[in-house]
Structures are given as structure tokens and as C-alpha cells.
Amino acid sequence: MNTQLIADAVRNTRDEAEATIWDRLFAFWFRRLVYTQIWEDPEADLAALRLPVGSTIVTISSGGCNALSYLTAQPAQVYAVDLNEAHLSLLKLKLAGLRAFSNYAEFWQFFGEAASRANSELYRERLWLMLDADARAYWDKRNVIGRPRHAYFTDGFYRHGMLGRFIGLAHLLAKFARIDLEALLKGRTDSPERVEALDRLHRLFHSPLLRLITGTPALLFSLGIPPQQRALLGGGAPLNEVLYERLLRLINGHPNESNYFAWQALHRAYPGPGDRCLPPYLQARHFERMRNGAGLIIPVHANLRLFLESLPAREVDAVILLDSQDWMAPEEIRALWNAIDRTGSDNVRVIFRTAGTESPLEAPELAPLQQIWRREEERSAVGFELDRSGIYGGFHCYERR
Template identity: 40%
Template sequence: MASRASIGTGRAVGGAVHRHQQLSKQGLLERAFTFAFRGLVYAQIWEDPEVDLEALAITPDCHVVTIASGGCNVLSYLTADPKAITAVDLNTAHIALNRLKVAAARHLPDHGAFHRFFAQANRKENIAAYLTYVRPHLDETTRRYWEGRGLIGRRRISGFSRGFYKRGLLGGFIGAAHRIAKLYGVDPRLMLEAKTIEEQRVIFDSKFAPFFDKKFVRWLLDQPASLFGLGIPPAQYEALAGDEPDGMSAVVRQRLEKLACDFALADNYFAWQAFGRGYGEGADAPLPPYLKPANYDSVVDRVDRVEIRHANMCDYLDTMADGSLDRYILLDAQDWMTDEVLTRLWSAITRTAKPGARVLFRTAAEPTLLPGRVPQEILDRWDYRAAESLDYTRRDRSAIYGGVHLYVLK
């Protein structure tokens, strides 16, 4: 039986995703996505926090508002020393993961334990650390989530002893992609053997590029449900496909090529997640900012500035005073939204934004989606940093988005 929390998540996500009649083809796809989105989707967030930190230019007087997702970026933003961070999310599993990370930062004894828990996330010692240091400080709802059982009967917290980054909708999608690739004689972990970007290019061209010419692979990627594992609802699938004449397989190939070939493996933990299903084990393995040893003390000292809310972004903004917020991170959530919801969101952002406030978001397709959908009188209040946005898009190591967009209040 579905838990009350998962049903609540489904209703909340459905309110954001559903655009068509229930029994129409698109309506059925939307409801299938809502069902898939009830549990954990992102064990790790897939927006590059280093790009975010540069674009946001956070200062010590900033109140940052962000969609929580997997929580990696929420804690990474602490390295910029903001006054406060409010993280909101509709997904109860993401809320539980964020609260677990905050409690772990507060109460695990040292960086070694913190690193083992979230960077390795596959050690039995993590369960003992959870029981000793973290569990006593969790609220009942969060504790009940982690000690509850998943579909295969194991307690969810056991994921941190078995490879947590293989969990969730995205982890399952990556695992399925690995299995399909191996059926065609390609082991994705081969990419991790490359020592230079030049070697990465050779491996991609010889091993991965031909994979996308397979009829079954092309057919599979042309099914909107095939990308639910990336957290992509039907409306975003349509935007991602765009006008590409060769279909979705060409889009996915282009994004994977960027991930594989545009950034050195030594500097891109997103590639390690995609090709290795976890972070690297070595001392020099790339990590998100919140897990780097040099940032540990800052994260621990500032973690009490983080507030986690199970809420819709619009609903949260409606509770805030005029001119009270400084930075907004919307991830790719706007790709899901109707024009009506977009207008409500940007009306609330504009009302609550201080002069010089910054809004950062990503889109599946390349262009910003706001012109023609949000009233011009609202957009006229904002300066779209087009050249900077193109540069951030180019440098975003996650490589899966068509555009990274920055708006600054005039």
C-alpha cells in the first residue's frame, strides 16, 4: 500500500505536471510520471554547483531560496557564506534526504565519517554511524522514512551501505542504461579508464557513439516514458526533443558526448556518476563542494542557516514580505509549468526580490522559456544576462541541460 507521504507527493507533483485530460495519451503519460515521481528521484542533484556559485554571486547578506532536490547544492551553497538558505521541495523523499544531510553535517564526528557516508555511501559503517550519531536528532517523519522499507523490503537507510547513488529513479535509469549498453558489448565503466580528454574522445567515438545507431536504442529513446528516470515529465520531453530531425536519440547522444568529452574526468564527478554509478574512490576523486575536505568546517559551522520546507515554491514565496529575498534557484522546474503557473511564480519572485536579486534556472531546450509566456511588464523588470548564460551553459559539467539562464533584477 502506498504511504500517505508518497500519495501526498503524487498529488503535489500532479498539480505541477498534469496538463491534459486523464484518458488522453498525454494525460496518461503525465499520470505515469507522477506515479514514478512519488519516491526518491535524485540521490544526487544534477545541476553543477560551481557554475551556480559563480552565477549567483552569493554574499554574506543573501537569503537564498532554492528547490532542494538531492540536497548536494543546498549544502554546497554554504561555502559562499550566505545569511540563510531556504530549500523547498514537493517530494517527501527529497525532503527526507535533505534533512538527513543537515543532521549528518551537524552530528557526525568528523569529515572522515561525513565523507564515508555521502561520498562512498556503500559501507556498513555508515549504518552504525546513522544509529549512533544521526538517528537521535532526526524528526519523527524523517526517521520513519529512512527506517521504512522500500519496494524490495530493505530499510531505506541500508542504501548507504550498498551504494546509495544506485538508488532512486535516476540511479535506476543509469543502471538500466548500463545493462542495455552491455548487451551491445559496451561497458560504460570503460570511459573511466581514460587518462586524458583525448582518450575520452577516442573511447566515446569508438564505443559509445555507435550505440545510438542501434534500432532498439533509437526506438526506446523515442518513447517519452523512457526518460522518466531522468525526472523528465512529458512536457519537458517535448521541449528537450525540440526540432531535432533525428529524434530524441540524437539529443541524448549530444548530451552524453558533452559529458564524456568536454571535461576532464579528474574534474567532473557527474561523469563518474554516469559511467561508474558513484563517486571515485581515490583521494583525488572529484566531489561536490560540500564533500571536499577544505569546505567541511564551513559547511558544519553554517549548516544551521539551512531551512528545509516541504512546500511548493510559489506557496512559500506568497508567505514572504516584499523585497525580502536575494537569490532564487529554480532548477529545471519551469519546464513543467503552464503559462499561468509561470506568471504566478515570476510575479511572486518580482515582488519578493531585493534590487540586484538573481534568479538562476535551467531548461531542457536551449532558449530561455520566459518570453511570450510571462507578461512583458514583469520581464521588463529583469535583465537577462544572455552572454553569461551561454557561458554557464557551456561550462555546466552535468551536460544534460540545453540552457543555464541568469536573470538579474534591474
């Protein structure tokens, strides 16, 4: 079921005659755990949405970080919808942790540090009973040497997943190129060590090796980039140059002492417990709100459009699409927004990112949608400016005309 839903989503980007072996390979690849951390900034989302207390939110789940972090806005409920059962299993594990762990220190040890041998015992004794059958089966599954997936949390969870391993490969390349990642993360802007590291980074990204890597679609699957989105990301420019510019925005756009995305990119871990440089759901000050609100998060394994069509009319106040429309053909985007129009409340707001700069709703073939929806320029600009991950080309906030 998991593979079929993802395969159907990838096929939505093109008709059967245009489908390629890359599409089929990506559908197979993406059924795995890709993101151990979601790469959209939830604080930017909430700043753009400005939701009233008691809102109903529908979001694509991914790793579940943002669905949980939205609890800081005091919603009535949050539907976390995803095609990928691995990502939903991660969200369910976090919800189990909020129910099972009595204090922030335990929650931090398991999900923040995520590198203690004691976590294996915590999983078996405290979390296992809190999981449904699907999530148990996922985390109990063993690899070829007999190691269960829940052991990811004993040796550095954020080094796992497809993206975590890809970042590990990038670190090896950086070591080969003698790039000081610590200087990029912690050095003063004008320090000689950081200036040299940035110079070496520039040379690496403009080398023949990086042009080869970024020119091969399969090598970008671990970034969660399907073939259709890869074309949008490039936008006609060499992909190595686009990725270089996005990486610079990630590590230079915001102070790294408060940018946990930069820490994950350059260190593959968070700096430590507390209230700073962490996703909101992992901050100590929000722990009680997370615990008390865990029952408001509803994981859903489904196609987002079909799920929206199953809800009562005028039910939803906010829809967060992440970058999913980059995968979609115009007819699927049209059907999705028709479902949002039916399901959304009078004041519904929709936010999403794009690999390129342009919103798909501005395309000529989607002109009918432009009669119903308008891009809120101020909120879109706020979201883009505040988004610390820096990896997307566009942030878009829409509301009804």
C-alpha cells in the same frame, strides 16, 4: 500530501482536457527518490550569481547537494523547497550527518563512499535521533523483503533512486554493446580504447533499440523528465540524437578527473575523498563550514510559488529554479515571477536551466515579464560554460531591468 503536490505541479503544464495518462503516471512515479545526486553544477550557479556575503537564497532542494554547497558563499540562510518528501528526507539526513559526525572521515564514509556495512549502525546510533518524524519514517520504511531504506548507504547509495537504477540499466546496455566505460571515463582523449568506445557509443545511440527506448515517455521518467519537458528536450529532433549530444558534452566537455558528474554517469560513484572531483559539500576543505552552517539550511515541503508568496517583501537575494519551469504552463510561470518580484530584494538574481535552448520568459505570451526582467547574457554564458553536468540545453540568469 506528497503525491498531491506533485500531481498539481504536473497538471500546471496543461489544462484538464489535455492531461494524459503519462502525466498521471509521472506524478505517481516522481513521488519516489529520483535523484541521489542533484544534476546542476553548484559551482556554475555561484559563478553566475556572484552573491555578496549574507545573502538569502531560495532554491529547489532536489537531493540537497546544491543547497549545502551554497554555504561556501557564506549566505545568511538557504531555504530548500521541494514537492518531493523523499528528496527533502535526503537533505535532512545530510544535515543530521553534519550535526552528528565529528570528522570528515565519518561524513565521507556515509555520504561520499556510501557503501559501508558500518553505515547501518551509524544511522541507528548517530543519525536517527537527529531526524524529525517524517524523515525517520522515510528512512526506516522497509521494502517487501524487510530491508529498510537507510540500508541504501551500505551497498552503494548512488546505485539507488530512480535515476541510479536507470543508469544501471544503461550500463547493462553498454555492456551488451561492448562499450568500455572505464576507457570513456579515464582514457586519454586520443587513446585507441577511448576512440573505439566512442564509436560503439555512437552506434548504440543510433540503433533501433535506443530509438524505441527514447520514444517511450514512461521509460524516461527515471531521468525525472515529465511529458511536457520531453517535448522541449527534443525540440523537433529525434530524442536519441539529442540525448547522445548531451551525453558527449557530459563526458567530453570538461576534464573527467575533475568532473564528478561524469563519474556518477559512468561509474555510479565518486572517485574518493578529498578536495577534487566532488560536490563542494563533500569536499574535505569545506567540512567545517558545512558543519557550522548546517543550521542555515531550512528544508520546506511546499509549492515554490506559494512559499515565496508567504515570505516578507524584499526578503530574497537569489532564487534557483533548477528546470522546474519546463513543467509549467505560462500562467503559472507568470505567477511564479510575480512572487519573485514581490519577494526579491532590489538586486535579486534568478537562475534556471531548460531542457531546450530557449528561456520560457522570451515567449510572446510572457511579454509583460520582459518589461521587468532581463536575461543577463554574460552571466548566462558563464553558467552554461562552467556547468559540468552538460545535460541541459540552456542556462539562464535574470535580474531586474
